[in-house]
Amino acid sequence: MEKKPQISSTYDDMFEQGGFDQVFDLPYQSSCYYPMYHAVLKVLQNKKVENVLEVGCGSGAFAHMLFEKTHIGYRGFDFSPVAVEKAKRRTSKESAFYVADALNAENYATLSSSIICTEVLEHIPNDLELVSIWPAGTFCVCSVPNFDSTYHERFFRSEAEVAERYGKLLDIKTIARIKKPILSDISRSNFFRQLRWNRYRPKRLKELLGFGNFDEVGGWFIFTGYRVEDK
Numbered sequence: 001m002e003k004k005p006q007i008s009s010t011y012d013d014m015f016e017q018g019g020f021d022q023v024f025d026l027p028y029q030s031s032c033y034y035p036m037y038h039a040v041l042k043v044l045q046n047k048k049v050e051n052v053l054e055v056g057c058g059s060g061a062f063a064h065m066l067f068e069k070t071h072i073g074y075r076g077f078d079f080s081p082v083a084v085e086k087a088k089r090r091t092s093k094e095s096a097f098y099v100a101d102a103l104n105a106e107n108y109a110t111l112s113s114s115i116i117c118t119e120v121l122e123h124i125p126n127d128l129e130l131v132s133i134w135p136a137g138t139f140c141v142c143s144v145p146n147f148d149s150t151y152h153e154r155f156f157r158s159e160a161e162v163a164e165r166y167g168k169l170l171d172i173k174t175i176a177r178i179k180k181p182i183l184s185d186i187s188r189s190n191f192f193r194q195l196r197w198n199r200y201r202p203k204r205l206k207e208l209l210g211f212g213n214f215d216e217v218g219g220w221f222i223f224t225g226y227r228v229e230d231k
């Protein structure tokens, strides 16, 4: 598969177009990422996290949900200026978002909050360097996919592969699987339209109803843990 260069203009172009099926312009509740965002928010709420820094915030869909549903303090950055503009517009929270490169250690120099980093590590060639500059003791919630894309440097087939890659840098506490809906737009109207259109296609109907196989329909591994002290 031909791979995109991992530079900010790649993502400016992607966010200008809205991503596949304009998924990055959808309201968070309608996005196929919603089940993953929902699971990440649950982790933060159960853990009673008070403040988060979102690394690679994209167009702000997760942030929007967090602002609407919680009082958790939030800051987010992304190296794509187009994404950051969209995040500000979506949430009307100008001061919560800024443009920055995740690999710049200065972003974490005075960090006192938890980190969330969903669907970003697989885009970064030196992802281990990124995790290594997060401060020791920081609680982190990350997600990585089980499927390939022209934007992905890597993907993961099992929890063991996730633990193998990140387990030296993070004291991993949980790894959960979240299935990806097969529709980019999971709004009710689109869901029922698709049910109607696919009523004579049993496999597709099964997948639409969420009974597809994780390895076939795709999904995410959400993992949580604490950044360990360097030896």
Ligand SMILES: C[S@@+](CC[C@H](N)C(=O)[O-])C[C@H]1O[C@@H](n2cnc3c(N)ncnc32)[C@H](O)[C@@H]1O
Pocket (backbone or CB within 6 Å): 011, 033, 055, 056, 057, 058, 059, 061, 062, 077, 078, 079, 080, 083, 100, 101, 102, 103, 117, 118, 119, 120, 123, 124
């Ligand atoms: C698939 S999007 C995920 C966006 C968001 N985290 C979400 O879950 O919806 C990947 C994001 O990573 C950002 N990204 C990739 N490399 C980055 C880097 N070195 N520094 C900051 N952001 C980066 C991209 O601009 C893009 O917004």
